[in-house]
Amino acid sequence: MSRWPSTCLLTALLLPLSATHAVELTGRLSLLGSAARAERGDAGYNQLDNDTLTTDQQSLRLMLEGAGGNREWSLHLKTARQHASGVALGGQHSSDLFRYRELAGDWHHETDGNNTTRIGYTLDRAAYKLRFDDLTLGIGRQPVDWGSGRFWQPLNVFGAFAPTDLDTDFKPGIDAAVLEWYPSPFSSLTAVHAFSPNGSDGIKDSSALYLRSQIGERSEFALLAGHIIGNEIVGASVESDWAGLGWRVEAAHYHLEQSGETAVFWIAGVDYQLEEGTFLGIEWYDHGLGATNQATLSALPSERLVAYGLQPQLGRRMLGITLERDITPLLRGSYLLLFSPLGESDVQLGNSTLHQVNLTYSVSNESDLLLSLQYASGRGLDQQADPRSEFGHLPTSLTLRFRTYF
Template identity: 25%
Template sequence: MKSFPIKNRSNAIKRAIRLGFIFSLTCPLVALGSPLQGHFKGAGFWQLWPENNYPSPSDEQTDLLMADVRLKWQDDFQAWHFNVDYQLQGVKSQTLLAKRSSVSGYDAFDLDQTQLFNLTNNLVNEDDKFVYQRLDRLNATYRAADYSFKVGRQAITWGNGVLFNPLDRFNPFAPNQYDREYKPGIDMLSWQKLMIDGDELSGVVIPRRNLNGDIDVSSSSLGFKLYHYGETVDSQWILSQDRNETLAALQMTGNWLDGVWNLDWIAGYNHDNQNWVYSSVANFQSAFSWLNRNFTYAIEYFYNGYGSSQSRPYLQSLDSDLLDKFDSGQLFTLNRHYADVTLTAEITPLFNLSGSAIFNLQDGSSLWNLNAQYSLSDQSQLLGGWQYARGNSGTEFSGIRVSDLSDEVVAYPQQLYLQYQYYF
């Protein structure tokens, strides 16, 4: 029998102890009365990259395997509500090498690098493998008649965007994200207060650490939002401080032609550069029936004030503030003008098809996605999808060039995926 090296055995024991410690935090919760719930997700991706993609994977064709387990517990005690989510996720792919390159210093594999608390433990962190466990939700909510507050690791979303949501600065989804069931949790304090006239005042405080590991006001966020319920148009007024920016925003929502329209307008003052940046998103969403089937659709326009006005910029020529927001996951596009269309069709009660197309209106490139969802049972479903990027050489979705001295590009892959989900 082949012996197991002492060093590898020691590492395996340490990983098992860490896994058992974090997992054991959820076990006593079962005794409090509420059962554990959760899910298992397993997915496979097949990706095709340009020959000169940067950072270059080992092959033009790559595979990505992903498994995700989430255990959820929640319960109420008088006016308090408690919520704990344990997550175990693993990824295996040659493309992980590319994610290890950072423009601004953020480590994509240190998930709690800027969080107030480190509730994540990396079990495997190798060139093509990454396995971690974490407490993705750990919060308590106090509810009174006209106010509530929540403290701990939680998720929050501001903004009314469909695929683009420039007002959501708190772990936003990428426009081509196919699974939007859970946003990664953030350590924060959030609260809501019901006003006498029926309006709602809410706020959020998000303390963060800088890249040196110190709690830093200039890395943290503070925001206030007033939600006004109007007779025909609802409005939200927002004032916040997000890292090095002061943000003022207005959101408006109304009904039109049996649908809903949304408009978000954001003005941000950068204290480092001492300049104002303006962004906005507008969309219309509606539904209709055709051939005894139900359809929903959305049309959206997005103006990215941080983006480059050049139609085919080089990566190294882009503004450092834009690259910082891109690298930290606050922004996902490099130019200014975009449009997108989404359509979902209920083919049968168990089978849905959805598609989206994102258009860069400056350089003519586009990103197409087609997704299918089939319910296998009350507890399981199968998802599949296809992503296709098109555009001329040097455009954003087909691949912008790194510099004028190199033919290397940063591109979106052509991609197929299949995911199985089981809920318990």
């Protein structure tokens, strides 16, 4: 039985070669560079060395898509060169928990003091789908993206983007079998069985059911139930609008297998589209497993849900506000504010904020240039390098990215 997921992935790779009529090869090239200045209390600060932290990345994603009859398939191969000075490269991602085999490797990996250079590849998607009248069956490496939240999605149990992520074009694929049923034009029921990493004794396969349906003309609701890496999760969401104001409420109840803890992760948000291309979004976050003081905050980074990004933030509560505006037909600006109160006896000691300003210029229909500035305030790391606030340890950084599709 342990060979079955690997066989399914191989099938997803081989079947398209003879089963499709139309094949399309496209790609995306991304060039990114970032510089940050670390001060005392910031991650990466070293009083004996240069405290300017830099990273750069050149990545190419090749996308091969095919379709014919009631079949379709996709292959995404991503190659990248990454270089970092003063900071660590990579880290753990939520998709690592749901990939049977890595299907990735490094052609070059060199570390010299504070400098690291890595060149490698990842097979990010390899999926094969069969479509019937009201059913779709997919097998292989594919994205699963649920939830209605703008910044955080409690129902996105297989992983979600962080509110500050700059690259959200492609959600990483997970190794899964996905069955979708459409009982009506305005409802769907999705069943997912995701495979755990091969040889991992502490991580179980995951399964979930997700129902989404429309209520009337302007409202939708969703229900979720599943066992995710051994934890029981049930959840629901409702979204609608009133007098031009969009609103949503989304929640998930957790029962953790290892500790026996129970907790609720919920969000509530509103959106409003102002005149002249201006958008305002506000969302409140509350996670029962999050920290309410500095003592519990420092222990969380080693927890599995936090380390892999399935628990989005360290603190229990957070406020997110975004303001987006079309400055010119080719230039769009956005501002993001994240505010985290820890609830200390001295309120000022626990509070921290993160500000992110993005400017995106459309170079052509298929290319754009992004400039992003990120600034955080709050208490930094303590002498043991443990966080004392949600954002206080993040250094001020400036990022420039060019992206083009072909």
